[in-house]
Amino acid sequence: MELKPLYHCVASLDVHQAVVIVCIIYEDEAGEIHVQLREFGAFKRDRKAMAEWVASFQPQQVVMESTGIYWKSPYAALEKQGIHALVVNARHVKQVPGxxxxxxxxxxxxxxxxxxxxxxxxxPPQDLRTLRLISRQMQKLTGILSGEKNRVHKVLTDGGIRLAVVVSDIHGKSARNMIKGLLRGETPEQVLQYASKRLKATEEELLDALDGELTDDHIFVVSETLDHIEDLERRITIFAKQLLSKLEPYKAILQALQTIPGVDIMG
Structure with a gap:
């Protein structure tokens, strides 16, 4: 397949963890094609030198593959030179024949x-790219939180506690207080004082659900897991506040997005 050129000068980056290989293809005034290959390191000074070298050719097009997270710092170095590279999908490149x-x-x-x-x-722009660090870590913590909540449910069930049968969310304020009461050694009757009046379950149903056989090991695992859950909840709140404060310049856009049914400030 014969490829017809559209640009007189292009640059491409093959990015790896420890090295960046750059290729420049340009056509001189006589119509002769030149190819230059050069290898750079991956440290900051190397990325700066790479970006300056690429910029010296004034390429009409610069491309690089989206290799894991390694493309981000070379992309930022090019950006500082006023070059906005095309970040292409490796699968798309492989599908081109010839x-x-x-x-x-x-x-x-x-x-x-x-x-x-x-x-x-x-x-996305540089400021939004950095915000992804916060949002993705918050998403990661939320996933861990979900797993820990499921673990508490399983351990309580293993200990004969069937609170999830009569309460929609065992991690609601009322249910969590009842669980903590059991962990402190209180009886189901004593634990009922923490039950919210808004719960649909009757006292008899709650007593049956809270009457189990928690061993010392059950109590230890649930107690430690609940501590971890509350720490995760605290950290997620901190991440959410940080993210929203950074998004303050985009407040009008966020408000507009929330007019879409099903879209909330955090989802």
């Missing part, structure tokens, strides 16, 4: 870029 086996990855990327055959992925 590659020769002896061509380096960076050179093949440059050839495709020169012919306009690559489509870049969406890359």
């Amino acid at each position: 590659r020769k086996t002896d061509i380096a990855d960076a050179q093949w990327l440059a050839i495709l870029a020169r012919s306009g055959l690559l489509r870049g992925s969406f890359v």
